[in-house]
Amino acid sequence: MKLRYPLILxxxxxxxxxxAAMAQTFKPAxxxxxxxHTGPGGGSDVLARALAIMAEREKLLPVRxxxxxxxxxxxxxxxxxxxxxxxxxNTIGLFTGVWLQTPLVSPxxxxxLRDLTPIARLVLEPAVIAVxxxxxxxxxxxxxxxxxxxxxxxxxxxxxxxxxxxVVRQLLQKSTGARWVFISFPGGGERIAAxxxxxxxxxxxxxxxxxxxxxxxxxRVLAQVSEHRLPGFPDAPTLKEAGFDVPVVPQVRGxxxxxxxxxxxxxxxxxxxxxxTRTASWKKYIADNQFEDGFQGAADLARFYDEFTMxxxxxxxxxxxxxxx
Amino acid sequence: MDIxxxxxxxxxxxxxxxNLLWCxxxxxxxxxxxxxxxxxxxxxxxxxxxxxxxxxxxxxxxMLAGIYYGAKYGGSTTSILMNVxxxxxxxxxxIDGYQMARKGRxxxxxxxxxxxxxxxxxxxVVGLMLVAPPLARFALSFSSPEYFALMSLxxxxxxxxxxxxxxxxxxxxxxxxxxxxxxxDPFSTTSRFTFGQLELLSGIDFVVVAIGVxxxxxxxxxxxxxxxxxxxxxxxxxxxLLPTWQDLKDCRFAFVNGSVVGxxxxxxxxxxxxxxxxxxxxxxxxVSRRRDQFGTGVIEGVAAPEGANNSxxxxxxxxxxxxxxxGSGTTAILLAALVLWGFKPGPLFIPEHxxxxxxxxxxxxxxxxxxxxxxxxLVPLFAQVLRLPVYVLYPLILGVSMxxxxxxxxxxxxxxxxLAFGLLGYVMRKLDYPAAPLILGLALGAGMERALRQSLMxxxxxxxxxxxxxxxxxxxSLALLILLIPLFGKFNAWRLRALxx
Numbered sequence: 001m002k003l004r005y006p007l008i009l010x011x012x013x014x015x016x017x018x019x020a021a022m023a024q025t026f027k028p029a030x031x032x033x034x035x036x037h038t039g040p041g042g043g044s045d046v047l048a049r050a051l052a053i054m055a056e057r058e059k060l061l062p063v064r065x066x067x068x069x070x071x072x073x074x075x076x077x078x079x080x081x082x083x084x085x086x087x088x089x090n091t092i093g094l095f096t097g098v099w100l101q102t103p104l105v106s107p108x109x110x111x112x113l114r115d116l117t118p119i120a121r122l123v124l125e126p127a128v129i130a131v132x133x134x135x136x137x138x139x140x141x142x143x144x145x146x147x148x149x150x151x152x153x154x155x156x157x158x159x160x161x162x163x164x165x166x167v168v169r170q171l172l173q174k175s176t177g178a179r180w181v182f183i184s185f186p187g188g189g190e191r192i193a194a195x196x197x198x199x200x201x202x203x204x205x206x207x208x209x210x211x212x213x214x215x216x217x218x219x220r221v222l223a224q225v226s227e228h229r230l231p232g233f234p235d236a237p238t239l240k241e242a243g244f245d246v247p248v249v250p251q252v253r254g255x256x257x258x259x260x261x262x263x264x265x266x267x268x269x270x271x272x273x274x275x276x277t278r279t280a281s282w283k284k285y286i287a288d289n290q291f292e293d294g295f296q297g298a299a300d301l302a303r304f305y306d307e308f309t310m311x312x313x314x315x316x317x318x319x320x321x322x323x324x325x
Numbered sequence: 326m327d328i329x330x331x332x333x334x335x336x337x338x339x340x341x342x343x344n345l346l347w348c349x350x351x352x353x354x355x356x357x358x359x360x361x362x363x364x365x366x367x368x369x370x371x372x373x374x375x376x377x378x379x380x381x382x383x384x385x386x387x388m389l390a391g392i393y394y395g396a397k398y399g400g401s402t403t404s405i406l407m408n409v410x411x412x413x414x415x416x417x418x419x420i421d422g423y424q425m426a427r428k429g430r431x432x433x434x435x436x437x438x439x440x441x442x443x444x445x446x447x448x449x450v451v452g453l454m455l456v457a458p459p460l461a462r463f464a465l466s467f468s469s470p471e472y473f474a475l476m477s478l479x480x481x482x483x484x485x486x487x488x489x490x491x492x493x494x495x496x497x498x499x500x501x502x503x504x505x506x507x508x509x510d511p512f513s514t515t516s517r518f519t520f521g522q523l524e525l526l527s528g529i530d531f532v533v534v535a536i537g538v539x540x541x542x543x544x545x546x547x548x549x550x551x552x553x554x555x556x557x558x559x560x561x562x563x564x565x566l567l568p569t570w571q572d573l574k575d576c577r578f579a580f581v582n583g584s585v586v587g588x589x590x591x592x593x594x595x596x597x598x599x600x601x602x603x604x605x606x607x608x609x610x611x612v613s614r615r616r617d618q619f620g621t622g623v624i625e626g627v628a629a630p631e632g633a634n635n636s637x638x639x640x641x642x643x644x645x646x647x648x649x650x651x652g653s654g655t656t657a658i659l660l661a662a663l664v665l666w667g668f669k670p671g672p673l674f675i676p677e678h679x680x681x682x683x684x685x686x687x688x689x690x691x692x693x694x695x696x697x698x699x700x701x702x703l704v705p706l707f708a709q710v711l712r713l714p715v716y717v718l719y720p721l722i723l724g725v726s727m728x729x730x731x732x733x734x735x736x737x738x739x740x741x742x743x744l745a746f747g748l749l750g751y752v753m754r755k756l757d758y759p760a761a762p763l764i765l766g767l768a769l770g771a772g773m774e775r776a777l778r779q780s781l782m783x784x785x786x787x788x789x790x791x792x793x794x795x796x797x798x799x800x801x802s803l804a805l806l807i808l809l810i811p812l813f814g815k816f817n818a819w820r821l822r823a824l825x826x
Contacts, residue, residue, distance in 0.1 A: 039367065039368065039654075039734075040367055040368035040369075040370075040371030040372060040658070041367040041368070041370065041371045041654055041655070041657060041658030041661065043661075045371055046371070046374070046658070046661045046665070049371065049374055049375060050665060052375070053375050053378065068735075069735065070735070071527070071734065072523075072524055072526065072527045072734070072736065073523040073524060073525075073526035073527055074509055074526055074527055076523040076526055077523060077524060077526075077527075077736070080523060102526075105514040105515075106509065106514070106516055106523075106526055107516065107521070108516060108519055108521055108522065108523040108525075108526055109523055109526065110523075152785060153785070155782070155783060160511060160514060161512060161513065161514055162514055181782050181783070181785075183469075183779050183782045183783065184511050184512050184775075184779070185775075185779070186511055186775070187594070187595070187651070187652075187657075188651070188657070189594045189644070189650040189651040189652055189656075189657070190594050190595050192650055193464075193465055193468075193594040193595075193644070193648075193650050194468055194469075196465055196648070196650075197465035197466060197467070197468055198465075199468035199469070199783065200783075208664065209649075211669060211671070212649055212669050212670065212671020212672060212673060212674070213648075213649070213671060213672065215671070215672075215673060216671060216672035216673050218672060288664060288665075288667060289664065321513065321514060322515070
């Protein structure tokens, strides 16, 4: 940031288009399409619309940002759409963990995040492990012991079997030898209804979703899937503190661009994300949703992606899920 | 806060001029998006979300809820006039609504849809106001086995939806169930019947199939007839266009049925207005004295599902507002909106924000009246569409269908699917296969498979979980009974014949 003007001056003085100066002079000239993989109202769509408002309010962009919904194919349609926009400077996308997982298990989903241009990671979504308030388990160890005594009798509600919920279960099962059942519910509402209704025993749940049920005395938190304790849950131990040294699996959201765009554009969007995460409206959004700020630039994101894919492949194979790439 | 003071307080919020205006804006927009196929309430609410940041939260929730229940009023319009379902909840309205229009009673069908929507919509709000917290707790006792039983009950209605041949109806239902399996298996993430098409990974949208089979199939079949006179007789004069006193009397039970079934199914987090509308249609047919005339344009066949999909709105707000649990796409985005405005929807939402809850409840009473006043005068206007000569009407139906499908997904692939299912609808009509069981099988298939597999995972593979739980057991027995009724009829007829000879 500090370098911007000196470099432009340098370019002006020498009369040559200095590459670094070029890198700083890209600006979108037309309204920017922000591609999301959910229909209107889905998680990514809501984030995208909130982000577009913030960009406008905080004057982060010279042009407007328009949300484009490309639902279908569990994110594969949106990824393919971005891949087709090769070199387009006015299109970017928002990815979530499912963009990383779908190509691993679906042969049809040919576009991985690596085939696109990673820009930045924006959000880390922590999770908590919760049981019904009247359940006999006071700690995660209590639950694990009960699961060991009756293998396969206890149940966890969650999303698809490639979701973070199941990955946490797989990791815990592997490190403790306990075994319990994972039941997929496509809707977040059904998952939590199954837990509160007493039809399942445990759930890996987003803090924002769990918060009100804990306050109302419906749920109890056993542990947090996070490196350090979340502000909203000062009394619940992290997985490591609870005595389970398993990797913390992050749930991520971030920005990607089509393949084949110049380094100048990557730098511009990376800078946009950095400035975005410093605004007050972004900080409030993160706090309201009990997310964690997970900013990471383009280079780190590519490395994160490789590590994540490798670990995920191992976990899925352990779980008996066939991976295709 | 007891109900009377709560409601009075709510009306003081809802009757504030600004909120009254937002309520009108909401129900008006809702009617518009309901009439247009494709663009549904979740998309509309998502697009308006940025606007609501500068509004008061009460005004904003009143407006967004207005869009939600307003769309249910408008949804029946294209179902009745063109056989193009405006929303997934109006698919079943096509069955008798379109036949009524063909018989020259489009006004009566549109009118009864508005009246049933008003009655059931209001009952839904009363239910939301009176029994929300206890009912939400009851709804939680429903889990996968109960959902499986509920959907089996829905599928048993295939028998009632059947035309002349039970075999053809069952085959059509099976085809529907099969189409429902296309996509990614939710449990193993394996691709099923996707033929390498990434567009098929998330399955086939049932509204695309419904529009194809109903509307396109109808247009293709009718084009063979080569009529050039105006297709349908539309009576002149307002009086002849609205439902008659006799119509209202015929719909007495449908109003009650639609209100109760819609509200109860709405309160279930895994329910939804499509299931509610099919169930109430089936129930209406099951108890009707003129059961054999269903599908040929009986007015109860419009009133029951249209009522059900409106009282479902009140029901769906029960788990959302009392527990913070969304049951459908639209309530999920309402939940996201509440969070974006800085609220924390959950069990403590109503006691901590009585203004918002009671303001919303009061506004829904007002909004339903507005919708009735808004929709009834539109009936004669819309009915004029059918005066168009066929060379205008059929291209119009094709256009509305294609724009509707494209605006929902923005995908050319879906347009291809629409044409393919249009051809299927045409072939089915030629071979005398009923379309409704196919649509019902598709609408219920995915949920039913999921519920069954979830149940079996819960019970470690034992089927007894389906019959050892009282709610599930009683619904399954009812489904079995419905399946057996036609057999008894056949047996009786055979016995009588045997006695005679």
